[in-house]
Amino acid sequence: MRPIKIYLDSSDFSKLSDLSKQSPEYAQVRDYLVRQRNEGVINMYFSEVHVLEAAPISPSAIPAAIGRLRTIKELCGKNCVTHPIDVCRNELSEENSLDSVSVVRSDGTWIPSSFDVSEIVPNVEQIIMAELENLSRAARRKYSKSGKPTSHAYTELTQLYNGDIAELAKKLPLSIDAARVFERYMLGKASRNDALKAVQDSVTDLVIFGHWHEREWSAASDLLKHVRKSGENFKSTLLEARRQFDHLITPDSGLGSTLKKSLPSPSQVTKKVMDARIGKIATEVAHSMGIVPRSMIDPWQVAPGTSCSIRLAIQVGHRSVLHSPPRAPSHSDFPDIYQAIYLPYVDIFRADRFMASQLSECNLPFSTAIAENFLQLPLKIREVLEAR
Structure with a gap:
C-alpha cells in the first residue's frame, strides 16, 4: 500500500523543536507519526518554504533555527517536494508533458533548479587545459598527459588559486567529509562528479545548512536571498x-x-x-x-x-x-x-x-x-x- 503523503505546516516543526513549551499531546502525536512512518504507513514532506521559515533571521537566532531544521530532518528525512517555482514552471509550460510533472521526491533537493551546483564548483580540468593553451609545447607536456592534466598541474593550480578556493569553500555549506572531497578534487585526486555529489549532499542536509550560518553568516544569507528571489x-x-x-x-x-x-x-x-x-x-x-x-x-x-x-x-x-x-x-x-x-x-x-x-x-x-x-x-x- 502506498504511504500516505503528509505536508506539514512550518509551525509544526517550530513547536516540535521545543516540546518543553507544548502540551504533552504534541509529544504523543509526534511519536505516533514517527511510528507510522517507520512502519511505512506515512511519509512526511518538507519544502523550501519550511526551510526559509526555519532559517535564522539574525545570528542570535541560529541555535533555535538549527533545532527547527534538525526537527524537519528527523521527521522527513530526505522526503521533500520540488521547489514551488519549478512546480509552477513544469505545470504551465507547453513543452512539458503532464505526466512528467514530478512534485514529491526523496533526494532532499529543496532548492530551485536555478541553483545549479555545477555552476558554482569550478571545472578544474577545463581551467588547467585553458591555461595550457598559452604555454609552449614543451611546457604543455609537463602539465598534461594523454590530454589530461597531470598531478603537477593540479598542485600548481591549487597553489596559485589557494585564496580563491578557500573563499569558494566558505560560500558553500560543506560538511567535513564534503570539504575533504572538495579539496581532493582540487588536487586532481577525486572526480568532478564526486565533488558535485558531495556539495549537493551537503547543501541539502538541513543540519549542515543550519550550522553553516554559524561559520559563514554572510554567505548563508546570500544563498537564502537567491532562493527567495x-x-x-x-x-x-x-x-x-x-x-x-x-x-x-x-x-x-x-x-x-x-x-x-x-x-x-x-x-x-x-x-x-x-x-x-x-x-x-x-x-x-x-x-x-x-x-x-x-x-x-x-x-x-x-x-x-x-x-x-x-x-x-x-x-x-x-x-x-x-x-x-x-x-x-x-x-x-x-x-x-x-x-x-x-x-x-x-x-x-x-x-x-x-x-x-x-x-x-x-x-x-x-x-x-x-x-x-x-x-x-x-x-x-x-x-x-x-x-x-
Whole structure:
C-alpha cells in the first residue's frame, strides 16, 4: 500500500523543536507519526518554504533555527517536494508533458533548479587545459598527459588559486567529509562528479545548512536571498490576483455589474467564470516566467497546484480586503498561499485555522484532507486509511 503523503505546516516543526513549551499531546502525536512512518504507513514532506521559515533571521537566532531544521530532518528525512517555482514552471509550460510533472521526491533537493551546483564548483580540468593553451609545447607536456592534466598541474593550480578556493569553500555549506572531497578534487585526486555529489549532499542536509550560518553568516544569507528571489515572479502575480478578484464579475458573466461593496464572494461566482479567471492568471504567471503556456481551458486538470494557489489567493484577497468585517492581511499569507501549490499532490495538508477555513470555502476539486491543527493528524490518517 502506498504511504500516505503528509505536508506539514512550518509551525509544526517550530513547536516540535521545543516540546518543553507544548502540551504533552504534541509529544504523543509526534511519536505516533514517527511510528507510522517507520512502519511505512506515512511519509512526511518538507519544502523550501519550511526551510526559509526555519532559517535564522539574525545570528542570535541560529541555535533555535538549527533545532527547527534538525526537527524537519528527523521527521522527513530526505522526503521533500520540488521547489514551488519549478512546480509552477513544469505545470504551465507547453513543452512539458503532464505526466512528467514530478512534485514529491526523496533526494532532499529543496532548492530551485536555478541553483545549479555545477555552476558554482569550478571545472578544474577545463581551467588547467585553458591555461595550457598559452604555454609552449614543451611546457604543455609537463602539465598534461594523454590530454589530461597531470598531478603537477593540479598542485600548481591549487597553489596559485589557494585564496580563491578557500573563499569558494566558505560560500558553500560543506560538511567535513564534503570539504575533504572538495579539496581532493582540487588536487586532481577525486572526480568532478564526486565533488558535485558531495556539495549537493551537503547543501541539502538541513543540519549542515543550519550550522553553516554559524561559520559563514554572510554567505548563508546570500544563498537564502537567491532562493527567495526565485519565487518573486510568482509572488507578484499572486498578489496581483488578490487585487484583481473583483474583475471576475464581467458584463457577459450573467451576474451583471455591482458596486464594489456588494460584490459576491468568490464562492458565489460560477465555476465557469472562476475557472476562466484562474486560467487567465495562470497564463500571466507563465508569461512572467518567460515560458510559453499550455492551454488553460481546464486549469485544474493541467495545472492543479498553480490553480490551487491562485484560487486561494483570490479567496484570501476577498476575505482580507473586502469582507465585512475585513481581516487584516498577515505577513504569513503569501507563504501559505505559495505552498498551497502542493495540496493536490499530497493526501493530508496541514494549514493554520484561517487558511484551512479558506481552503474549505474554495471547494477545491481534490480529495486531499485538510488538517487545521497538528493534533488532528492521527484522526486524519485514520480517515484516509478507511477511505482507501
